[in-house]
Amino acid sequence: MNQxxxxxxxxxxxxxxxxxxxxxxxxxxxxxxxxxxxYILLRVKQVTRVVGFDPSPVNGSALIPLDExxxxxxxxxxxIDGYSQAAIFMLFEKGEVISRFAPCQSxxxxxxxxxxxxxxxxxxxxxxxMFRQHNMARLACKxxxxxxxxxxxxxxxxxxxxxxxx
Numbered sequence: 704m705n706q707x708x709x710x711x712x713x714x715x716x717x718x719x720x721x722x723x724x725x726x727x728x729x730x731x732x733x734x735x736x737x738x739x740x741x742y743i744l745l746r747v748k749q750v751t752r753v754v755g756f757d758p759s760p761v762n763g764s765a766l767i768p769l770d771e772x773x774x775x776x777x778x779x780x781x782x783i784d785g786y787s788q789a790a791i792f793m794l795f796e797k798g799e800v801i802s803r804f805a806p807c808q809s810x811x812x813x814x815x816x817x818x819x820x821x822x823x824x825x826x827x828x829x830x831x832x833m834f835r836q837h838n839m840a841r842l843a844c845k846x847x848x849x850x851x852x853x854x855x856x857x858x859x860x861x862x863x864x865x866x867x868x869x
């Protein structure tokens with residue numbers, strides 16, 4: 704993180720920007736990695752957002768002692784631009800193994816005590832066993848296609864026709 708700050712400070716100086724570039728770090732992970740990203744948000748003040756996929760319920764939030772939680776709350780955005788832009792955004796495949804046994808819970812991390820806001824959303828892209836659905840590669844491909852992956856198919860077809868013309 705310090706290296707990123709130094710690079711941006713140098714860039715700001717070179718381009719004579721009137722104010723320093725605002726830097727936001729987002730922690731990203733899948734499964735246990737999503738839980739670890741969640742924990743990093745609670746422990747590293749420079750991290751301002753988490754994006755997790757098929758998140759594990761093991762996220763370390765219960766490890767933050769009660770007497771330390773006010774300090775975490777003071778240094779951390781509760782939500783970015785309101786609830787719709789939660790500080791912790793979790794996306795899971797409907798029916799995958801973890802969500803069946805430990806569903807993602809939207810709302811403040813520590814319930815009525817508050818904390819950064821978690822927003823959980825699900826997609827229903829895959830069929831099959833609950834274990835097969837807990838697959839980041841499959842989820843990433845399905846998200847890509849849902850976001851307009853057909854444009855890539857058109858580009859690939861265009862490339863193929865260009866190669867055939869040669």
